[in-house]
Amino acid sequence: xxxxxxxxxxxxxLAPRSMKMDWDNVGLxxxxxxxxxxxxxxxxxxxxxxxxxAKEMGADLIVTHHPLIFQPIKAVTDGTSLGxxxxxxxxxxxxxxxxxxxxxxxxxxxNDRLAQMLGLETIQVINPTGTDEQGRQWGLLRCGHVEAQxxxxxxxxxxxxxxxxxxxxxxxxxxxxKVAVGGGACASELxxxxxxxxxxxxxxxxxxxxxxxxKEAELNLIDAGHFHTENPIVAVLAEKIAAAFPExxxxxxxxxxxxxxxx
Numbered sequence: 001x002x003x004x005x006x007x008x009x010x011x012x013x014l015a016p017r018s019m020k021m022d023w024d025n026v027g028l029x030x031x032x033x034x035x036x037x038x039x040x041x042x043x044x045x046x047x048x049x050x051x052x053x054a055k056e057m058g059a060d061l062i063v064t065h066h067p068l069i070f071q072p073i074k075a076v077t078d079g080t081s082l083g084x085x086x087x088x089x090x091x092x093x094x095x096x097x098x099x100x101x102x103x104x105x106x107x108x109x110x111n112d113r114l115a116q117m118l119g120l121e122t123i124q125v126i127n128p129t130g131t132d133e134q135g136r137q138w139g140l141l142r143c144g145h146v147e148a149q150x151x152x153x154x155x156x157x158x159x160x161x162x163x164x165x166x167x168x169x170x171x172x173x174x175x176x177x178k179v180a181v182g183g184g185a186c187a188s189e190l191x192x193x194x195x196x197x198x199x200x201x202x203x204x205x206x207x208x209x210x211x212x213x214x215k216e217a218e219l220n221l222i223d224a225g226h227f228h229t230e231n232p233i234v235a236v237l238a239e240k241i242a243a244a245f246p247e248x249x250x251x252x253x254x255x256x257x258x259x260x261x262x263x
Contacts, residue, residue, distance in 0.1 A: 002245050004061055004095045005033030007040070010244050011063070011099055011237075015109055019129070019138055020102035029068045030086060031095025037061045037245075042238040043253035044231050046096050048085045053255045055092050062089075063237060065110070065230055067098045103233065105129065107136040110183040110233045117161050117232050118202065120144025120179055126196045141189055143180040143196050151176055151200070151220050158202060158224055162232070166262040168223040170211040174199040176220060183229040187221070194219050204229045227258035 008028055020026050040061045041054040046068040054062045068085065077083045089096055103109040115123045123144040128137035146154065151169075154176040159167055178200070180193035185205035190213060193201040200220040214221035234252055242250040 001036045001038060002248065003033065004028060004031060004035045004037055004097065007037060007061065007063070007241065007245065008033065008097050010241070011097065012102075014237075014240060015099040015103040015106040016132070017102055019105045020100065024101045025067045025070055026098055026100050026102055029096050029098060030089050031061070031093075035060060035093065035095055037095075037248055039249045039251070040241060041251055041253055042234055042241070043256045044227060044234055045256060046085065046098065047256065048081050048088070050253055050256050051085045051088050051094065053253055054094050055088075057251055059094060059251075061095045061097065063241065064096070064098045065100060065103060065233060065237075067100055068096045099237075101140075104183060105138050105140050107132060107134075107138055108236070110230055111140065111142045111181055113232045113236055114181045114183045114202070114229055115142045115144050115179075118158060118179065118181065119146055119161070120181070121146070126180060126192055141180055141182045141186065141192060141196075143178060143193070143198050145178055146176060148175055148177045154179075154200065154220075155222065158222060162224050162228040164224050164228045165258075167225075168206065168211075170215045170221050172199065172214060172218040172220040174218060174220060176200045181229075183233075184226050187223075190214055190219060190221060191217065202229065225258060225260065227260070231258075 037060040039059040041059040046064045125137040125139040126141040129139040180198040180201040182203040186203040187206040187210045202222045204226040206223040
């Protein structure tokens with residue numbers, strides 16, 4: 001039976017730690033690398049309800065995109081959701097692994113999957129950071145082409161493809177042909193999309209002034225939500241882990257969803 005450390009080693013072949021941002025926190029954040037694993041729960045976030053779902057299924061490990069511990073903490077108590085989550089995992093011998101910005105940047109990771117979900121073709125890395133051992137470029141943003149269409153038509157395709165309840169957007173006054181994507185909060189990179197010759201950028205967590213910056217730059221900017229732009233990678237992680245460790249039961253969280261709703 002594989003242990004937590006062996007599963008982490010496998011995940012780092014998909015998203016090497018060297019690809020993470022300097023400020024990020026990835027890897028084994030709770031538990032023991034020697035713990036044997038028979039069941040794994042995979043989710044986007046390691047929130048409290050996900051931790052309880054892991055116990056309900058008898059999981060030994062949760063694998064998520066977002067980290068359990070992102071910033072330094074001074075105490076682990078039942079006074080916060082994070083403290084309760086950490087204490088709950090420790091009490092129930094459940095370990096927690098995550099791959100965050102390394103999975104954003106890695107070939108086949110969050111942003112490649114997002115590009116695929118939106119039907120982009122000839123997908124490329126914008127401003128590659130480097131190449132991996134297979135000679136593939138890696139970096140944060142992706143771009144690709146779609147059949148020329150109106151912005152309204154593309155908005156409909158994004159909403160349907162990502163199962164969003166709604167979108168925020170600004171029109172740059174152009175038809176959609178070349179699209180950049182950045183799952184999660186990547187709007188600060190919008191000028192990289194412009195310099196790459198893109199007419200449209202799909203990301204999330206866009207600020208007010210960033211919509212105006214995009215409009216001035218004649219870039220269609222679409223905010224499809226943090227959850228919905230990153231959640232597609234969960235199924236990819238579950239599939240790859242299950243294929244590498246067929247003796248382990250791997251399940252995608254059924255209780256985790258976007259907490260933001262549209263009225």
